[in-house]
Amino acid sequence: MSDQNSNKLVVVGSVAVDWVITPTAEREESVGGAAVFFAMAASPLTPVQLVGVVGHDFPAAALGDLERAGVDLDGLERNSDGLTFRWKGRYHENMNQRDTLETHLNVFENFSPRLPPSYRESEFLFLANIQPSLQLDVLDQMAKRPRLVGLDTMNLWIDIAHDKLLEVLARVDVLAINEEEALQLTSETNLVRAANKIRELGPKTLVIKRGEYGALCFGPDNALFAAPAMPLEDVVDPTGAGDSFAGGFMGHLARTGEITDDYVRQAVIWGSTMASYCVQGFSYDQLRGLSREDIEGRYQSFVELTRF
Numbered sequence: 001m002s003d004q005n006s007n008k009l010v011v012v013g014s015v016a017v018d019w020v021i022t023p024t025a026e027r028e029e030s031v032g033g034a035a036v037f038f039a040m041a042a043s044p045l046t047p048v049q050l051v052g053v054v055g056h057d058f059p060a061a062a063l064g065d066l067e068r069a070g071v072d073l074d075g076l077e078r079n080s081d082g083l084t085f086r087w088k089g090r091y092h093e094n095m096n097q098r099d100t101l102e103t104h105l106n107v108f109e110n111f112s113p114r115l116p117p118s119y120r121e122s123e124f125l126f127l128a129n130i131q132p133s134l135q136l137d138v139l140d141q142m143a144k145r146p147r148l149v150g151l152d153t154m155n156l157w158i159d160i161a162h163d164k165l166l167e168v169l170a171r172v173d174v175l176a177i178n179e180e181e182a183l184q185l186t187s188e189t190n191l192v193r194a195a196n197k198i199r200e201l202g203p204k205t206l207v208i209k210r211g212e213y214g215a216l217c218f219g220p221d222n223a224l225f226a227a228p229a230m231p232l233e234d235v236v237d238p239t240g241a242g243d244s245f246a247g248g249f250m251g252h253l254a255r256t257g258e259i260t261d262d263y264v265r266q267a268v269i270w271g272s273t274m275a276s277y278c279v280q281g282f283s284y285d286q287l288r289g290l291s292r293e294d295i296e297g298r299y300q301s302f303v304e305l306t307r308f
């Protein structure tokens with residue numbers, strides 16, 4: 001293993017301009033996308049290399065934010081012929097549920113991810129929520145199998161690309177999905193039974209994200225770990241919480257290079273820490289410019305929250 005690549009973390013996923021409506025506020029041009037949230041959350045912990053595509057309308061300021069966060073953008077394709085992927089959604093009163101109002105794939109429609117040579121040797125890879133065939137394509141472009149491969153997906157792919165999804169799942173180590181998706185994927189009604197089935201499909205580590213109720217994690221050596229979400233007085237915008245969680249989670253494992261039950265437990269708390277910042281603002285507003293002191297302090301609040 002070359003030292004140079006030992007803690008590099010590649011992420012492939014959407015780069016988006018969202019229109020987010022909550023019960024109390026609205027932002028019409030909110031930079032988002034799974035790869036953006038993931039990168040902003042992981043970059044305080046480990047070097048991140050991003051793979052995605054933007055159109056001519058993508059704000060230059062957001063590219064500057066990613067660069068200042070230290071995110072490598074060599075793998076970000078800039079397609080001047082079209083618009084960036086756009087998503088519009090409205091949150092319900094309780095903020096744990098949302099309706100998608102519009103999705104415009106735009107430049108994402110014909111996107112074919114190309115990994116720069118400098119990404120191919122990296123030891124950590126996260127396949128954020130995109131078509132399973134593209135996830136497979138990226139995995140195949142790695143020079144060798146990374147030490148740890150994580151994946152997120154959604155109900156759409158469980159419905160329309162089931163076989164491809166099973167094919168990629170067989171090749172990943174960590175699956176991070178939400179509760180409904182875990183049940184849907186396995187046709188189960190019980191979460192523990194669903195988790196056992198999923199772990200037979202490939203991923204030995206499974207993180208089930210439960211919104212304001214936190215996360216449940218089945219570790220590589222069989223530990224079962226539950227983490228609460230940070231109780232917050234003001235939740236501004238939950239968009240990207242899951243991706244920020246994944247960024248903190250994978251970022252910690254890449255930084256430490258340890259992949260045991262104990263480190264996976266810590267990674268769940270790092271995921272919860274970064275997700276808690278995400279939901280406190282629109283877009284990645286609250287993830288930008290975080291100091292080491294800030295994040296260590298929030299991590300310690302989680303330690304205190306769960307001490308007994």
Ligand SMILES: Nc1ncnc2c1ncn2[C@@H]1O[C@H](COP(=O)(O)OP(=O)(O)O)[C@@H](O)[C@H]1O
Nearest residue numbers: 178209210211212214215229241242245272275
């Ligand atoms: N309302 C909230 N308050 C505090 N933390 C939250 C809230 N919603 C989500 N989170 C954090 O974000 C994580 C992932 O969120 P979740 O909504 O489950 O993911 P996804 O966006 O993939 O559905 C949760 O495990 C939790 O730590």
Ligand SMILES: O=C(O)C(=O)C[C@H](O)[C@H](O)COP(=O)(O)O
Nearest residue numbers: 014032033034239240241242243
């Ligand atoms: O890429 C997509 O499919 C989008 O809808 C754009 C969004 O910015 C995030 O991806 C929302 O992600 P989560 O709130 O973590 O589920």
